[in-house]
Amino acid sequence: MNLLTDREFFLLLHLGLGIIFIHGFAGGIATLVDRTSLRLQGTPLQARIRAVSTSFMAFALWAAVVSGTWLVYPGYGEEPPDGAATTAYPRADLQANGDLAFWHDFGMEWKEHVAWLTPFLATAVAFAAIRHGRRVSRDTAIRRSLVRLFTVAAAASVVAAGLGAVINKVAPNQFLDL
Amino acid sequence: MSLTDSRTQTALERPRDTALPARGSRDDAEAPNGAIAAATLAAGIACAVFGVLVVLVELNEGLKPTLRESWVGGPLAAKGLAATAVWAVAWGLLHLAWRDRELPWRRISRATTLLVGFALVTTFPPVFQLAGH
Numbered sequence: 001m002n003l004l005t006d007r008e009f010f011l012l013l014h015l016g017l018g019i020i021f022i023h024g025f026a027g028g029i030a031t032l033v034d035r036t037s038l039r040l041q042g043t044p045l046q047a048r049i050r051a052v053s054t055s056f057m058a059f060a061l062w063a064a065v066v067s068g069t070w071l072v073y074p075g076y077g078e079e080p081p082d083g084a085a086t087t088a089y090p091r092a093d094l095q096a097n098g099d100l101a102f103w104h105d106f107g108m109e110w111k112e113h114v115a116w117l118t119p120f121l122a123t124a125v126a127f128a129a130i131r132h133g134r135r136v137s138r139d140t141a142i143r144r145s146l147v148r149l150f151t152v153a154a155a156a157s158v159v160a161a162g163l164g165a166v167i168n169k170v171a172p173n174q175f176l177d178l
Numbered sequence: 179m180s181l182t183d184s185r186t187q188t189a190l191e192r193p194r195d196t197a198l199p200a201r202g203s204r205d206d207a208e209a210p211n212g213a214i215a216a217a218t219l220a221a222g223i224a225c226a227v228f229g230v231l232v233v234l235v236e237l238n239e240g241l242k243p244t245l246r247e248s249w250v251g252g253p254l255a256a257k258g259l260a261a262t263a264v265w266a267v268a269w270g271l272l273h274l275a276w277r278d279r280e281l282p283w284r285r286i287s288r289a290t291t292l293l294v295g296f297a298l299v300t301t302f303p304p305v306f307q308l309a310g311h
Contacts, residue, residue, distance in 0.1 A: 069251045106303050113232055113301035116258050117225045120265055124221035128214045134207040145287040
């Protein structure tokens, strides 16, 4: 008995990365922003939490774009054979259905592209936190820049995840059973 | 004094530079900012290159079917891999050039912000789809 098809497993893997992302972002931003906690401020524990959290977020974002691009998207974007019903082909189905085409032409196009920006930004932040933790702790200007990059990466990820959730709801999902 | 007060006092008295260095790194509070500058600017460059590729592929409609057939993952995978390759090369070169230097951080930060901003604009569908029309 198969509990999950390959495509269902890939989608669950892709979605599950959100858990790592959320924890990584929370720990990273809390330890990058000044005065989040008087107890932790400037301590080795703060630097350690910052390094681990930003690394988790970078890992989650790389894994999300790789699994999304190579494991999930090919099933979503597959072209139906001539004359076949489009219900097992989400992209073709959305584009063949008037107003729903918006969810591919705008939604999926934005999701797939903006998501690819995020791992570069998160990796830069993680590198600084791991290799130059003391300088990051001391230098407010550097920390502010890292907060900006980290926040943009998180916001772009939220856009991508939100659009993915809506598209998953709007488009037919029979392709997951194949 | 309560346990909480004692902990708070200890943390407040602790100097800010006590963060532990990563094993094998040149981590100290006075280390030059060049390596961090290289990492952040390389990320900005990768984002901007990805944005340019999105527009270029949209400008060449004929490219999409070719990439769809010749790359697993299609045009998106091709753009992502190309940006990743540029990122790795740019980061490596910048790191080698800057790792021992102290750079004007404000300029690095501004350049990175501009590159990331450019990428956010060019990956917004109404903008890059305009190039295709």
